Amino acid sequence: MSTRVYDKKIDINNEDTKSFWLNRACGEVSLRTVLLGVDKAPEAQDKRNKKEADILNNIISDFSELKILDIGCGIGRWADNLKDKLDFYTGIDYSKGFIEYAKNRFASNNKIEFYEMSACDIDKIEFSKEYNLIICTGVLMYINDEDISRIFQAFKRISPEYVYIQESISLMDGRLTLDNFKSKALKANYSAIYRTKAEYEEYYKQNGFRVLKTDLLLDDETGGRKETNAQYWILKG
Numbered sequence: 420m421s422t423r424v425y426d427k428k429i430d431i432n433n434e435d436t437k438s439f440w441l442n443r444a445c446g447e448v449s450l451r452t453v454l455l456g457v458d459k460a461p462e463a464q465d466k467r468n469k470k471e472a473d474i475l476n477n478i479i480s481d482f483s484e485l486k487i488l489d490i491g492c493g494i495g496r497w498a499d500n501l502k503d504k505l506d507f508y509t510g511i512d513y514s515k516g517f518i519e520y521a522k523n524r525f526a527s528n529n530k531i532e533f534y535e536m537s538a539c540d541i542d543k544i545e546f547s548k549e550y551n552l553i554i555c556t557g558v559l560m561y562i563n564d565e566d567i568s569r570i571f572q573a574f575k576r577i578s579p580e581y582v583y584i585q586e587s588i589s590l591m592d593g594r595l596t597l598d599n600f601k602s603k604a605l606k607a608n609y610s611a612i613y614r615t616k617a618e619y620e621e622y623y624k625q626n627g628f629r630v631l632k633t634d635l636l637l638d639d640e641t642g643g644r645k646e647t648n649a650q651y652w653i654l655k656g
């Protein structure tokens with residue numbers, strides 16, 4: 420059964436979601452593979468990426484060092500966007516294909532590393548480096564509530580100066596969950612949780628992160644919809 424569930428808090432199936440991302444790495448890999456608006460013109464994802472890169476470039480303009488941990492890094496979009504400014508960058512993702520692709524692309528850059536790993540396990544390991552910026556873009560919607568709490572506790576322990584989050588949200592009063600939804604555009608069954616802005620901000624508050632700046636990211640051309648959009652937040656740790 421394919422379902423859209425409004426308001427109610429239900430879990431999505433982690434294994435199905437992981438399979439979706441493993442499969443996506445099997446075909447052609449590009450920005451459109453990780454930034455999902457497949458029904459939009461190809462240039463839409465470049466525009467969206469450029470807009471986000473400008474936002475992040477503003478944050479880091481006064482950093483003396485840039486040490487990034489990118490959670491759910493996909494094909495290494497942020498390594499690409501920031502490669503000339505990095506001191507070092509660690510990207511983690513549970514999609515084996517994306518990590519292999521990213522590793523190959525940056526094989527000659529010794530400041531950039533990638534690991535195959537679930538975001539839900541970051542509270543179980545000690546990172547050997549210290550990071551001043553955590554980036555997590557387009558990932559939390561694939562993770563259930565209980566795991567999100569643990570992830571934010573781990574962020575607190577890693578203790579970055581800033582966290583940059585970007586996530587698809589519900590613009591309605593309550594969340595929308597796509598639970599094994601049969602997506603024609605994606606040609607796959609798809610699960611994701613569109614939480615409200617307020618729900619995310621409660622996680623930040625509970626874990627001692629202050630919102631410095633937040634706004635919606637998408638317009639009609641880049642994928643904004645009536646019920647959903649993407650929100651970004653710059654958090655101070």
Ligand SMILES: C[S@@+](CC[C@H](N)C(=O)[O-])C[C@H]1O[C@@H](n2cnc3c(N)ncnc32)[C@H](O)[C@@H]1O
Pocket residue numbers: 440441453454455490491492493494495496497511512513514517536537538539555556557558561562
């Ligand atoms: C929409 S893509 C965004 C990729 C990248 N953050 C970007 O902005 O280009 C979502 C990514 O999250 C990854 N992902 C989803 N759930 C994850 C989890 N629990 N642990 C690690 N990676 C996860 C997927 O494999 C995929 O690469």
